[in-house]
Amino acid sequence: xxxxxxxxxxxxxxxxxxxxxxxxxxxxxxxxxxxxxxxxxxxxxxxxxxxxxxxxxxxxxxxxxxxxxxxxxxxxxxxxxxxxxxxxxxxxxxxxxxxxxxxxxxxxxxxxxxxxxxxxxxxxxxxxxxxxxxxxxxxxxxxxxxxxxxxxxxxxxxxxxxxxxxxxxxxxxxxxxxxxxxxxxxxxxxxxxxxxxxxxxxxxxxxxxxxxxxxxxxxxxxxxxxxxxxxxxxxxxxxxxxxxxxxxxxxxxxxxxxxxxxxxxxxxxxxxxxxxxxxxxxxxxxxxxxxxxxxxxxxxxxxxxxxxxxxxxxxxxxxxxxxxxxxxxxxxxxxxxxxxxxxxxxxxxxxxxxxxxxxxxx
Amino acid sequence: xxxxxxxxxxxxxxxxxxxxxxxxxxxxxxxxxxxxxxxxxxxxxxxxxxxxxxxxxxxxxxxxxxxxxxxxxxxxxxxxxxxxxxxxxxxxxxxxxxxxxxxxxxxxxxxxxxxxxxxxxxxxxxxxxxxxxxxxxxxxxxxxxxxxxxxxxxxxxxxxxxxxxxxxxxxxxxxxxxxxxxxxxxxxxxxxxxxxxxxxxxxxxxxxxxxxxxxxxxxxxxxxxxxxxxxxxxxxxxxxxxxxxxxxxxxxxxxxxxxxxxxxxxxxxxxxxxxxxxxxxxxxxxxxxxxxxxxxxxxxxxxxxxxxxxxxxxxxxxxxxxxxxxxxxxxxxxxxxxxxxxxxxxxxxxxxxxxxxxxxxx
Numbered sequence: 001x002x003x004x005x006x007x008x009x010x011x012x013x014x015x016x017x018x019x020x021x022x023x024x025x026x027x028x029x030x031x032x033x034x035x036x037x038x039x040x041x042x043x044x045x046x047x048x049x050x051x052x053x054x055x056x057x058x059x060x061x062x063x064x065x066x067x068x069x070x071x072x073x074x075x076x077x078x079x080x081x082x083x084x085x086x087x088x089x090x091x092x093x094x095x096x097x098x099x100x101x102x103x104x105x106x107x108x109x110x111x112x113x114x115x116x117x118x119x120x121x122x123x124x125x126x127x128x129x130x131x132x133x134x135x136x137x138x139x140x141x142x143x144x145x146x147x148x149x150x151x152x153x154x155x156x157x158x159x160x161x162x163x164x165x166x167x168x169x170x171x172x173x174x175x176x177x178x179x180x181x182x183x184x185x186x187x188x189x190x191x192x193x194x195x196x197x198x199x200x201x202x203x204x205x206x207x208x209x210x211x212x213x214x215x216x217x218x219x220x221x222x223x224x225x226x227x228x229x230x231x232x233x234x235x236x237x238x239x240x241x242x243x244x245x246x247x248x249x250x251x252x253x254x255x256x257x258x259x260x261x262x263x264x265x266x267x268x269x270x271x272x273x274x275x276x277x278x279x280x281x282x283x284x285x286x287x288x289x290x291x292x293x294x295x296x297x298x299x300x301x302x303x304x305x306x307x308x309x310x311x312x313x314x315x316x317x318x319x320x321x322x323x324x325x326x327x328x329x330x331x332x333x334x335x336x337x338x339x340x341x342x343x344x345x346x347x348x349x350x351x352x353x354x355x356x357x358x359x360x361x362x
Numbered sequence: 363x364x365x366x367x368x369x370x371x372x373x374x375x376x377x378x379x380x381x382x383x384x385x386x387x388x389x390x391x392x393x394x395x396x397x398x399x400x401x402x403x404x405x406x407x408x409x410x411x412x413x414x415x416x417x418x419x420x421x422x423x424x425x426x427x428x429x430x431x432x433x434x435x436x437x438x439x440x441x442x443x444x445x446x447x448x449x450x451x452x453x454x455x456x457x458x459x460x461x462x463x464x465x466x467x468x469x470x471x472x473x474x475x476x477x478x479x480x481x482x483x484x485x486x487x488x489x490x491x492x493x494x495x496x497x498x499x500x501x502x503x504x505x506x507x508x509x510x511x512x513x514x515x516x517x518x519x520x521x522x523x524x525x526x527x528x529x530x531x532x533x534x535x536x537x538x539x540x541x542x543x544x545x546x547x548x549x550x551x552x553x554x555x556x557x558x559x560x561x562x563x564x565x566x567x568x569x570x571x572x573x574x575x576x577x578x579x580x581x582x583x584x585x586x587x588x589x590x591x592x593x594x595x596x597x598x599x600x601x602x603x604x605x606x607x608x609x610x611x612x613x614x615x616x617x618x619x620x621x622x623x624x625x626x627x628x629x630x631x632x633x634x635x636x637x638x639x640x641x642x643x644x645x646x647x648x649x650x651x652x653x654x655x656x657x658x659x660x661x662x663x664x665x666x667x668x669x670x671x672x673x674x675x676x677x678x679x680x681x682x683x684x685x686x687x688x689x690x691x692x693x694x695x696x697x698x699x700x701x702x703x704x705x706x707x708x709x710x711x712x713x714x715x716x717x718x719x720x721x722x723x724x
Contacts, residue, residue: 199456
């Protein structure tokens, strides 16, 4: 199993070396080096109904060291590739912010962090590799709990080859670099339930949802960080586990589910962050009505956001349209925890089995 | 060891029963029941320089079932005590939000969640017990990593009596109900370093800060949740470990440290959430100058907040005043990760040992 993770890493190092060599070769031939990058401007971001996510179209931009206006961004890009290569070799996890500050040590100038973030996205686009593979991780952390044994593959000798079961600690284990690069050794669960709020994640563990429903529980902590989306995809792809997403019944909760399923326009240049077969389990707008949940009024911002999503290509499907229309009709929203109105265990004893039956059949 | 946790829980259950009996006795004597509660209004919150935290003064309010205007809040309070007792017996972790919604199932009315939160604070005040002991936990989650072996004491048979070392998973373990009630069995660390950002927490683990500095690492995830503050206090009190706090060099980072050290005015009725001997390790305003860190300009909001804290009793100490004045002088702020300007390892190799030497001597 460990071979696979090693191979994956070798692969990416090889891509980075190859990228460096194309520059080097051009220089050796006495040419100004140039790079072609698929454009990430809005007009080149198109929705692919087969992949069920945003992808980049055919527009390409060129960065050339011969063009005085491009030499700055060209240099930045080469340095970012160097930074990525170095971090991978040193097995040193970093963040976008570390990269931004570290550039100063090399006299590479970025106007602000948005500029360095954009250059990292350029490198992702060129190589088709998400930055987490370059050891550049998001700040945000989320957690997992369930009967899955993993084996660490990162080169740290204190952990390399060691195993842990993800139900070892009943408050949950953090999803970070070590988990993301670990191999999945043995799994006794047959599904994944991703949960928006920490309170419900904790209660599900206490109420043994992982046993009763044979599930791995993932806490998304609001909008799922990229590392968490990637982990969900791996659970789905490598272990064949269906992924169900449980959020608040509002436009933001609905979109947490959508981003796990279909990704974001910002990540149109990457395919490894989505789980197209994941399902939004609830809480749906129609659940608010069906289960007579306690609600709050939607704000003007909520309603505007709903109207915006009506025109979003990811939502052009009878199921999603029905839910958006229902939200717009009732103009109310409800929280996951509002099921406590019927007793604290109601969501586990009644709602969850009802919805799993309904959604897994769709 | 497990006896201690059991005793603690029995103690709180006894306090709740005793509270119920005083009501019951009054009813049995044919009286309208009444309760005296120390007042939590601003005028009754005073700073205690010996305890180094806010405490409540002598003002007391009375809730009486005989008073038509108090009968509502009186009933709410009795129900909240019932909810707490039930949650403890069932070992069922909940949140303030669960409690708010669950009230409806009992026909107990709350105007909004602020009202139910206030009644929970009433119960904390009366019994002198933080709500986490009633299994009411915050939504927010943070994490820990280090060479400390714990033993679970919560009555869940899957975990009761089991042990885990907190360095078992190199991405960190979540701080939740199970960790908070666990016994500390064996600790090989001699200090605690609490870190504001997730990126640095992850990097410290990768760079073996826990080994090089013999430290338990805690990720506060911004402002430390109450459960995390309580965990830090336990590490300090039960294991005698000094606690060092590393934050961004700005007014918000400084205050993250202060709330761990001296608590907040909101929690003036509780003493178990503070670690008065914890030290702010940095990044100080004076560190910005000394280490020539890359900075951003302070906003008007930052500056106003600094001026407010100048008059805050918790900051009336030459060290804190020096740092506030320095911030006001330079009008700049810096992030923890800005040390990456000198290379990614600089903060571990240079800044951390420098500051630990300096601060532990104070």
